[in-house]
Amino acid sequence: KNQVEQSPQSLIILEGKNCTLQCNYTVSPFSNLRWYKQDTGRGPVSLTIMTFSENTKSNGRYTATLDADTKQSSLHITASQLSDSASYICVVGLSGYSTLTFGKGTMLLVSP
Amino acid sequence: DGGITQSPKYLFRKEGQNVTLSCEQNLNHDAMYWYRQDPGQGLRLIYYSQIVNDFQKGDIAEGYSVSREKKESFPLTVTSAQKNPTAFYLCASSIDRQETQYFGPGTRLLVL
Numbered sequence: 001k002n003q004v005e006q007s008p009q010s011l012i013i014l015e016g017k018n019c020t021l022q023c024n025y026t027v028s029p030f031s032n033l034r035w036y037k038q039d040t041g042r043g044p045v046s047l048t049i050m051t052f053s054e055n056t057k058s059n060g061r062y063t064a065t066l067d068a069d070t071k072q073s074s075l076h077i078t079a080s081q082l083s084d085s086a087s088y089i090c091v092v093g094l095s096g097y098s099t100l101t102f103g104k105g106t107m108l109l110v111s112p
Numbered sequence: 113d114g115g116i117t118q119s120p121k122y123l124f125r126k127e128g129q130n131v132t133l134s135c136e137q138n139l140n141h142d143a144m145y146w147y148r149q150d151p152g153q154g155l156r157l158i159y160y161s162q163i164v165n166d167f168q169k170g171d172i173a174e175g176y177s178v179s180r181e182k183k184e185s186f187p188l189t190v191t192s193a194q195k196n197p198t199a200f201y202l203c204a205s206s207i208d209r210q211e212t213q214y215f216g217p218g219t220r221l222l223v224l
Contacts, residue, residue, distance in 0.1 A: 004154070034212065043116075043202050043215030044155075089154070093210070100213075102154035 002027040004092050004103035012109045017080055021106045023073040023090035031095035035064050035075050038087045038105065047075070047088075080110045115139065118203050118216035125190065125197060126224050133188045133219045135203035143209050144186035148172060149200040149218075158201075161186055162209055190221060198223050 004025045013019050025033070032051045036044035048057040048064040050073075057064050061078045077084055087105040094101070116137040125131045135144065143162050147155040157170030161180040175194025180186055186205075190197045200220050204213040 031210070036215075041200075041218070041220075043118075043204075043218050045215070046212050049212055099157070102156075104152060104154045 002092075002094070002101045004090055004101050006088075006090050006103040006106050008106060009104075010107040010109070012111055013080055015080060015082055015110050015112050019077050019080060019108065021075045021077075021088050021090075021108070023075070023103060025071050025073070025090070025092045025101070025103075027071075027092040027094060027101050029095040030068060030071075031093040033064075033066055033073050034091040034093070035062070035073075036089040036091060038089055040086070044089055077108075082110050082112060084108060085110045116203060116205050116214055116216040118201075118219050120219060121217070123219055123221045124224050125221060128192045130189055130191050131221070133190070133201055133203075133221070135186045135188065135216060136184055137186075137205040137214075137216075138184060139205055139214065140183070141205035141207055141214075142183070143206045143211075143213075144180070145204045145206075145213065146170075146176070146178065146186070146188045147202045147204065149202060155202065158188065160209075197221055 007022045034049045035047045038044040047062050050057050050066045063076045066073045087107050089105040090103040092101045119134045145160040146158040156172050159178040161167040177189045202218050203216040206213045
């Protein structure tokens with residue numbers, strides 16, 4: 001069964017600190033992996049997308065990594081800001097199919 | 113101002129009533145989608161459309177219906193057959209099924 005597991009479920013960090021969110025997947029055949037940021041009560045916004053051949057992708061203070069061999073991805077947030085408080089969702093696409101598998105998300109709270 | 117819009121932001125449904133959620137995009141995207149988001153769960157696909165006048169059932173299509181008469185519009189009807197409709201509904205669009213999906217702001221449906 002295709003699954004995407006994210007950890008931790010929730011996280012609280014102090015403003016200015018760094019953090020890393022984890023995503024493990026069992027989706028096969030793998031096509032791509034995306035990280036989205038979802039503010040409370042709003043639609044998700046794409047942060048990064050990586051294909052099988054890419055192992056890192058940055059978007060400002062957000063850096064995503066992908067290890068396709070171990071089927072793991074991480075999202076590293078540097079110098080966190082209050083506006084980073086949101087849910088971060090890992091999404092995996094299947095090769096040859098149009099289906100996406102969504103993780104449940106990690107809820108991040110950045111505290112002043 | 114390009115983007116994807118959903119209306120209304122909040123919608124109340126009475127028992128036995130059908131309600132329709134609006135989704136419009138001016139991004140010239142071929143593909144459009146409807147997702148349902150419940151607390152503590154990942155997004156689940158209700159319906160998707162790859163082209164005008166064509167749409168496919170997703171994982172949880174029972175109790176829902178859609179139409180795609182225009183490229184820009186993909187309305188979702190929540191019928192009385194959907195026994196647990198309370199959720200946050202998200203519409204998305206993409207150039208095609210393999211590309212990044214752009215999400216609307218969402219509609220929160222509540223049952224009276």
